[in-house]
Amino acid sequence: MRTSTSIARAALALTVLVLSAVCSFPGASCTKVSYDDRALVIDGERRIILSGSIHYPRSTPEMWPDLIQKAKDGGLNTIETYVFWNGHEPRPREYNFAGNYDIIRFFSEVQKAGMYAILRIGPYICGEWNYGGLPAWLRDIPDMQFRLHNQPFEREMETFTKLIVNKMKDANMFAGQGGPIILAQIENEYGNIQSGLPDQQSATKYIHWCAEMANNQNVGVPWIMCQQSNDLPPNVLETCNGFYCHNFKPKENMPKIWTENWTGWFKAWDKPDYHRPAEDLAYSVAMFFQNRGSVQNYYMYHGGTNFGRTTGGPYITTSYDYDAPLDEYGNIRQPKYGHLKQLHAMLTSMEKHLVYGQQNETSFDDKVKATKYTLDDGSSACFISNSHDNEDLNVTFEGSTYQVPAWSVSVLPDCKTVAYNTAKVKTQTSVMVKKESAVTQGLKWFWLPELLKPFCTDRSGSFRRNELLEQIVTGADKSDYLWYKTSLTSGAEEEFTLYVNTTGHELYAFVNGELAGYQHSVNGPYIFQFQAPVTMRAGKNYISLLSATVGLKNYGASFELMPAGIVGGPVKLVRPDSSAIDLSHSTWTYETGLYGESIQIHLDKPNLEWSCHPAVPVNRPFSWYKALFHTPDGEDAVVVDLAGLNKGVVYVNGRNLGRYWPSYIAGNMDGCHRCDYRGAYKTWDNQEKCLTGCHEIGQQFYHVPRSFLNAGGLNTIVLFEEAGGDPTKVNFRTVVVGSVCINAEKGDAITLACANGGTISSIDVTSFGVAKGQCGAYEGGYESKPAMEVLSAACLGKESCTVHYTDELDSAGSEGSSVLTVQATC
Known part of the structure; x- marks a missing residue:
């Protein structure tokens, strides 16, 4: 009699035989990839996939090997990334595959x-990236409709998809060629917005066209679609994408794939920092594999940095840390990294049981169950889950009783002994600190004013129109800035209120070369009404409006139609008696970008005449600043502290580190005052929790990758200060491990570790029953x-x-607590 497992193996062998034709590349060590309802099948064997997202443009090529190795050391077997269309094709048929775009x-x-x-082409990716990765120049193409069935969009999308596929084929990157890619993705989360699109028939035709187009590429690995x-x-x-996907049920004969397990959340300038507890993240993963999951990807495993003008949103910060297991700079985030590493080791040891075993469930109530996976040889592996968010339970299963904390999963690789529980963190917590670097103190600053005079008349510009145009289409997203300039003649001096209706995100108004006012929108609808008192002199007057964006919309049905800038206006001069002059249909002159951008001040070319006067002007808007600094010693990550500045862009050695806005203070949210890993984690519907940074600077520190710096030499930092700040307060810091802490029970191994050559300088706490506080400040x-x-x-x-931790570490009076808390300083 043939067993169920042997039948399954025979079926898989037949499937692989059928698919073997795709693995026909001469000289290649082919990897055959197929699937069934339990798992991906790689070279005839079902496999569990433990994957993590690392986005290549959000780090540097010099960082990639270390990030990937840390992911592997953390127990992952797969790396996933989106493909960033607007980064690779910033202008039509002009391609960029250099530097951090060297895919x-x-x-x-x-x-x-x-x-x-896992290759997630998209090419719409969302990803908190400008326009969700779609190039803004697509909107210049006649009859273009994003993500609907129309020839212009499908032509461009297919052209780019083929470009990426062919690059991968030419480099032998698909599994059938001996490469690493085992899955490819087309489109992204279309089902989330499909019902909100204006033409449902067109939407259906489009998504089916996407699948057919992708399959015609003959990549030899399965294609996936999220949501x-x-x-x-x-x-x-x-x-499935989300914080939890264990209840996701794929279509018949398909494996259960979780493409995005959100390890935290992205941050906006006006929001505190989001933290998803390690216990809850581990719970979600264990629940997924308990419920027949087989492919799981962390979004993000390393979040990284939104260098340049890449952030979407808008209003998303330059940092894309995401509370990931590897922080923005590539440091290991403990305890999240270590806690998951231990879980990955458990799951890997149980792989055969999870993908081949017979599944049996025992339910104790609607939130408590045990799941047993049994192989033909009689061996088994088990999970016991307790999804109550406030009730620890004793669960009796197969003759033994197990204590299972609320909102946790116990993992029993032999169905007898609990080897891991998601709520019991047995790895250290590391507190990262920003250490001021002596080599960058007392910087000498030079400055240049942004040349505004040419923009404060209506004489020069790219073109003129008798209407107020939308900013993204007009400027082709070549800059954050677009000038709207007009003039009028007044018979006498007269007082007005300048009124501008704009879809933002920022507006500066100049009248006759003088700054009349500034305003930015709230992080929401972005529409606001600018008002400022102005004086029109007798004769000709010039009105120049500088509209600025802070990242472009990246998500939602028809997101590309969300306007920016002073589209349509109105723009009016309103007299005290409420009569008004409507300038909306005056002759407007348009010009994209700033003068400093056009001459590339950030490259610090030799012909620039920087002022070196000792009294560097501060709090002066529209100013460029420059200073030289030495590279900090060591290998620790480097950041620049911009707390004294207002808003602008920072460059180091000509590299754009991104927008800065340290004058924006994060608001107060309830989540800053409560944190409990138990219960569903959300970042919407007022369910935020485990936040930090309320009433603090939205983002103070900006990553300077060491590959941007000159080893042993001088470096140049250039700032464009848009709103007026104090560069003399700028300094550089290194990111180091400060305090490390761990809680241990009898029999546990207490492991403490610093990083990058740092050593343990003191043991600060070895206490039972710590009453309150957190690592670095226990009480x-x-x-x-x-x-x-002993620890000293x-x-x-x-x-x-x-x-x-043995009896040797106990002390008289410690009987009231079984948990020993240890804190040390690196």
């Missing part, structure tokens, strides 16, 4: 590490002198150390 080099690093890869349950085309796999508890002595002897002066 082939990125996948080559994945392959060198011996890992698989496409309601209108799934044939020959693609549907997948209360009963100190264990034996633990202090084992750890001081070392980069890492491990001590096992």
